[in-house]
Amino acid sequence: MxxxxxxxxxxxxxxxxxxxxxxxxxxxxxxxxxxxxxxxxxxxxxxxxxxxxxxxxxxxxxxxxxxxxxxxxxxxxxxxxxxxxxxxxxxxxxxxxxxxxxxxxxxxxxxxxxxxxxxxxxxxxxxxxxxxxxxLADPAGHAALLDAFGALETDRTQVATAHRAWRDAERALDAAQKAIAEAQADEEWLRHAVAELGALAPQEGEEEALATRRQGLQHGERRAEAVAAALAELTPRDRRRGGGPADALRSAARALERMPGQDQAQQEGIQPALTLLGMAQDALSEAETLLTRMVQDAAPDPRALEQTEERLFALRAAARKHAVAVVELPDLLESLKARLSSLDAGTGRVAALEKAARENRTAYVAAANALTQARTEAGARLEKALSRELVPLKLDRARVTATLTPRPEAAWGADGQDRVEFLVSTNPGQTPGALAKIASGGELSRLMLALKVVLSRGSPxxxxxxxxxxxxxxxxxxxxxxxxxxxxxxxxxxxxxxxxxxxxxxxxxxxxxxxxxxxxxAETRVLALDTGARREEIARMLAGEKVTEAARAAADELLAAVG
CATH class of the missing domain: 3.40.50.300 (P-loop containing nucleotide triphosphate hydrolases)
Incomplete structure (x- = not known):
């Protein structure tokens, strides 16, 4: 308030x-x-x-x-x-x-x-x-007021529920029909795309795994090349001609051993060099053996890298073709399959949705018709209740009617199929019209008061x-x-x-x-009147400019009558 x-x-x-x-x-x-x-x-x-x-x-x-x-x-x-x-x-x-x-x-x-x-x-x-x-002069609220007067909340709720179910069914049908129309327009492409992606069979997380494997294979290949190059330096390309470090070490050792005219002291001086050359030959032989084993063990599969790259590049080409990321290819395939399935099974599904939409519309119409009937009965009771209120207000010739006008199907809503409006005629034989257009100012105010007496429970x-x-x-x-x-x-x-x-x-x-x-x-002021001042004001209203004792007595009677 x-x-x-x-x-x-x-x-x-x-x-x-x-x-x-x-x-x-x-x-x-x-x-x-x-x-x-x-x-x-x-x-x-x-x-x-x-x-x-x-x-x-x-x-x-x-x-x-x-x-x-x-x-x-x-x-x-x-x-x-x-x-x-x-x-x-x-x-x-x-x-x-x-x-x-x-x-x-x-x-x-x-x-x-x-x-x-x-x-x-x-x-x-x-x-x-x-x-x-x-x-009340706005017809937009008349339906709710009539429903509140007639205690039709349950009927109105049933209509709203049926309307929502019908509209949901209509939306589902519309979406299915559009999906089928789109699928049919792209059917040839759709089947080709599903076959192509199905043959490719993209897997979740496959791109990352392939990229990691490719990188590992590339590193392995470069390591094998490095080991092979090192081994090539140790091993002469043409062993008959020599030229490798092993041959050089052996030649050096033979040259020292064939040195002429060596006495005991010279022999003892050369021996350490020969020992070291022997050790070098042994170390070189061991390194050659190790590198040979590494070449054999690390030799990459000549097709592995090629196959990995072929798969990775095929996935990326498909992703570019369909304008998606590689990781989205599995979901895309499932989506395309679903569209194809909906196309294949679409006729049956649309038929089922059409049936559901018809059934829900029938349920809505039944609920709305019941609400219309209940409103018609409530309107008749409302007219009688208003008639009783209008007589003492000197509006006994006036007649207020609750008019229900069917709306076109496009305008059916959660509040039913009717347009509800309160119409009034203030004289016999007068065509009823809108509240705000038919009655005079004083009549309209009293009509509104009568309506409020009857309908105030329905207004928030x-x-x-x-x-x-x-x-x-x-x-x-x-x-x-x-x-x-x-x-x-x-x-x-x-x-x-x-x-x-x-x-x-x-x-x-x-x-x-x-x-x-x-x-x-000039200044306007407003006073809240106590009992005595109120008596004087009502006496003034009764008597006019000069307040008399008779007017005060009449004011007392009015106050006592409602006290």
Whole structure:
């Protein structure tokens, strides 16, 4: 509900802070006192059009803040979360208007667009005035209101569930048909690609394993080449001609051994050299043997590297052809196989999906027809309930009907097949029309009040504002209006601007709007009236300019009657 309204520098209001409670709050005052300024200020906070003329003369800006505390399950909180705004217990809508007419909007002190402010305002407050009604005047919400009146939540849920199942089946069928159409268009390529990739048979992780093996084979080949080169240096290419290091060592040893004219001392001097040459020959022979063994052991398979590279390059060529990474080739093959399988088995699957779509459509139509029938019955009960409410409101000639118009299949939705609209005729023989177009201002306000008495349980809006719903009536009719406002206020918060003492006496809270001069300047103020002041205000409304004791006595009777 609306907890507080803070107004700064709006037209004749310099500073005003109002607090509201549950139930019925009435605002009274003489014509021209500024009651409309209060409603314009509230409308500003609810996202209505901002105008420079709202800014108090001589000020740079005007501002209005409206604080609400709706139930925790209220849809306004879901909207805040959707918009990324922290949802607190209290929702504060604020609007600032500059002297040039430009405005800024805030929700819980976070800047927002005026469109969001308007969406939140529509969820929190419904204004029923003589000239621009919202809420019930908008046919978009009539179906939900009728369903709530008729307690058709279960029927509506069944329709929504059936509609979702039908649409899901239609989407599955559409996707299958598109997939088959695409597959058929590419059938020749698809079969070739599956055969080609199937023959290639790419394996998961194969590229990395092949690359590692290729690198190892290349290193092994280079090592074998190095060992062979070393061995070639030790082994003469033509052993008959000699020239290798082993032959050189043997030749050196023979030359020393054949040295002529050696005595004992010379023999002993040559012997170490011969020993070393022998050792060198042995070491060289051992190295040659070792290198020979290494060549034999490390000799690469002449086809291994070639085969590895052929496989690796074939995988990479296939990946380039299909514009994917090599690691994605196995999944691509499975995907192409699945497409081919869907093509081969597509006719049967589409037939099954077509059958499912037909069955789900039939289920939806059955549920929607049941909802239509239930709405028709609920509409008849609604018309009777409204007829009872309209008589004491001096609208006994008016007739409100809940009209159900079939929508084309393309417009069927989770809320059924019907377009629901409340139509009204105010005189016998008159063709029923839209609420906002048929009735006069006062009639429309009272029609809205009657509808609210009957339908208020179906609306999530926690605060209703009625602007002069009692215009042009008095006596018993005004008392009937007050009685119905009280009924509505038992369910939701109601604020009413009234000139009727019978209505004013019904209020749980009473605010007086008055205009006074201060420093030669007109100013609007609002006072919360206590019991004595309230008695005087109702007496003024009864008597006019001069309050008499008889008027006070009549005010006492009105207050006692509703006390």
């Amino acid at each position: 609306l907890q507080a309204l803070a107004i700064r520098d709006v037209v004749l209001i310099e500073r005003l802070d109002l607090a509201f409670g549950p139930g019925l709050s009435v605002l009274t005052g003489e014509t021209g006192a500024g009651k409309s300024i209060l409603l314009d200020s509230l409308g500003l906070a609810l996202g209505q059009r901002a105008e420079a003329g709202l800014v108090r003369a001589g000020q740079n800006q005007a501002s209005v803040s409206a604080a609400f505390q709706p139930p925790t399950s209220h849809p306004a909180f879901a909207l805040l979360i959707e918009q990324g705004i922290e949802a607190e217990d209290e929702i504060v809508l604020r609007r600032v208007v500059q002297a040039d007419g430009k405005s800024r909007a805030f929700v819980n002190d976070q800047p927002v667009g005026v469109a969001l402010l308007r969406r939140l305002g529509a969820l929190l407050v419904e204004v029923q005035g003589q000239h621009d009604q919202v809420g 809006v926690p605060t209703l504002v009625f602007d002069e719903v009692d215009s042009g009536i008095g006596g018993a009719t005004a008392a009937a209006v007050g009685d119905r406002l009280t009924k509505v206020a038992a369910r939701v918060q109601v604020l009413v601007v009234t000139h009727s003492p019978q209505v004013a006496a019904r209020g749980a809270a009473h605010f007086q709007v008055a205009k006074r001069l201060r420093d030669g300047r």
